[in-house]
Amino acid sequence: MxxxxxxxxxxxxxxxxxxxxxxxxxxxxxxxxxxxxxxxxxxxxxxxxxxxxxxxxxxxxxxxxxxxxxxxxxxxDGIPHPTDPGTAADAYGDSATGPLAxxxxxxxxxxxxxxxxxxxxxxxxxxxxxxxxxxxxxxxxxxxxxxxxxxxxxxxxxxxxxxxxxxxxxxxxxxxxxxxxxxxxxxxxxxxxxxxxxxxxxxxxxxxxxxxxxxxxxxxxxTQETLRRREQRARAEHRMAVELQEAVLPPWRGSLPIAGRGTGGLDIAAQYLPSGASDLIGGDWYDALPLPDGKTLLSVGDLTGHGLPATSSMALLLGALRGMAVAGVDPGALMGHLNQLIDCSAQPALGSAVCCRFDPITGTLAWAQAGHPAPLLFRNGVGRPLPAPDGVLLGAASGVTYEQDQVVLLPGDVLVLHTDGLTRRDDRSAGPDTLLDLAPRLAHARTAQDCVRIVVERLGSAERLDDACVLAARVTG
The missing domain is CATH 3.30.450.20 (PAS domain)
Structure with a gap:
């Protein structure tokens, strides 16, 4: 600001x-x-x-x-590009003695x-x-x-x-x-x-x-040398942030089919969208992780800030989230632990997140949220946000409890998780309702990757003010 x-x-x-x-x-x-x-x-x-x-x-x-x-x-010509040969400094300096009038x-x-x-x-x-x-x-x-x-x-x-x-x-x-x-x-x-x-x-x-x-x-x-060093440092931090983000986010590209052992499995796709207003990497993440008990973790979140600090904090948080999910911690309790982790971190921050656990045997989706947009459920050509259980922003308060809710998903359902940067735009021409208006098109999508492509075509322009992530999970029969 x-x-x-x-x-x-x-x-x-x-x-x-x-x-x-x-x-x-x-x-x-x-x-x-x-x-x-x-x-x-x-x-x-x-x-x-x-x-x-x-x-x-x-x-x-x-x-x-x-x-x-x-x-x-x-x-x-402006400030020379940092890769261009810089102007050599004069061989001699002088003191602050003023020039003759x-x-x-x-x-x-x-x-x-x-x-x-x-x-x-x-x-x-x-x-x-x-x-x-x-x-x-x-x-x-x-x-x-x-x-x-x-x-x-x-x-x-x-x-x-x-x-x-x-x-x-x-x-x-x-x-x-x-x-x-x-x-x-x-x-x-x-x-x-x-x-x-x-x-x-x-x-x-x-x-x-x-x-x-x-x-x-x-x-x-x-001043030129200061600008050159600042630009070099910014490029190095950007490169490190990109490398860290690529190392932490799921390595798969396109759809990730997860076979179910009951009513159905999940076809999952996701995409990270950089900001159109800044070239700095943000703290947004998405995640999909098969768990040892056959269930599947779905998560998206956003930490405040940009650059290497935000990306490193995101990596720490996502690693803790995955570890607790693998250990079988329920989404509501998991959010409480993440809040404690941010609260005692050496780099305090604010963050929002949604964490879902899908059981393919019962088709049940248990989920919790921390000040985050609710997942959108698309069924039979109609979309609606899931009623959100209570949950404040991560890092906003100590010792809070996060509620947990659940919903039964049916074959053919499409669940869309996203960070709020997806609908925050400079021209105010798009908002959360714009995603719900995509319901008829998502109903005809054959894969989760098609669902993500439809969302990105509508809301992935350079007019967004912040980074964004979108994850689509389609229940297969």
Whole structure:
């Protein structure tokens, strides 16, 4: 049941795909325009600091637009399927230190290290990014690693060495520690500046605080990973619930003929119907078991809940029911013992059940119920529910007594047992009376399997709100 906090709120809807596609197209167009400006700035003299600044900003803008296009693509495509390769998390995290306020420019600073004069020039923004007092001066290349996390220092050393020795451009990220104990993630881009002899005279760089971007990306990755693990766990639990249900419910499929030693035997068929509103396995069961004394146990029931907990509780209850039936416990007393079992269980639950014992010698059906729909008896083209003996839901109260009743079945009679999920539908177009309306068709059914097929054709649609079981037992002559 949804939380009351959200009872009056519509469920969140994904954005329109056309709208997201339009944003992606606009982003691609903008990226092309920025890329054109970047190519124009590439022909400007590298000795012009303003030109280098403009080119670096264009590089950063292109990276940002690439990120934006990627995120919009994710928004359009939705959460990837758990079997798809997941997006790798960024190599570095950062602390909860808030990003610098203001525009992109206020989070970008520049630096130049002159190798000939040992002069260092930092922009005002870079001092703010590093949280450094300008009176202390800028950090030299030898001092710069001291403010990095130890794990990131080798990366910076490698970047600077490749730039100064091999003349390679720099492009990487590292984390710095602030004087107040905080941490930021910086993206550093730079190039060597050569003298007239082709030797490296200085190195310039643009550093950008990407802490906010990384936190946002980490948040997306973390939530995606959480969803992936949740879906994997749900699939594993569903698989275990299905396997447990298949192991516990009767192994026969189709009709189960049980020969009688008196007036007649039983032709039995049953089917489990999963919910149309949920892919979770419920706690519904059906059972038909020949007993050592020649009688036959018929039972259906439903425990609250879904998934593995409900299925495991159902398996426990059904095993106890079978054991007591084999031991000769009457249906009424058997219901009382099941109620005690649920009452003292480590996983308390509520459940409904009906338990019948058919004697083929006398044709007598003894039965009891616990808050469950009564069996339906179809005879001569007319259906009616059996008068129900008293019985409360299993697990609802302690120490209660369950009454037992009996009825004589005749050859040709059809007994239908079902859980209430069969007639609980979203459109309210079907109810218990719908089953009784099937009496003329059931009268012409030749087997119990035909009876189940008729019921399922009428009530087995995907509009049901819950799982359901239906069992048909036809008395043979």
């Amino acid at each position: 949804p939380s009351h906090l959200f009872a009056d709120r519509p469920a969140p809807q994904p954005p329109e795909r056309d709208a997201v596609d339009a944003l992606i197209n606009r982003t691609l167009l903008l990226r092309g325009d920025v890329d054109a400006v970047r190519r124009d700035t590439a022909v400007i003299d590298d000795d012009d600091p303003q030109a280098r600044w403009q080119r670096a900003l264009c590089e950063l803008a292109v990276h940002q637009l690439d990120d934006l296009g990627e995120h919009l693509g994710r928004l359009r 203001g525009s992109l420019l206020s989070r970008v600073g520049s630096a130049e290290w002159n190798l000939l004069t040992d002069e260092v020039s930092w922009s005002d923004e870079l001092y703010v990014i590093f949280g450094r007092d300008p009176a202390k001066g800028a950090l030299s290349l030898d001092e710069l690693p001291s403010v990095l996390l130890a794990d990131d220092q080798p990366l910076l050393t490698s970047m600077v060495t490749d730039c100064l020795v091999d003349g390679r451009p720099m492009d990487g990220e590292f984390r710095i520690l602030l004087p107040d104990g905080g941490m930021r993630t910086l993206h550093m881009m730079g190039e060597p500046v050569l003298d007239t002899d082709g030797c490296t005279a200085s190195m310039w760089a643009v550093l950008r605080d990407v802490s906010r971007l990384r936190r946002s990306r980490h948040a997306v990755d973390r």
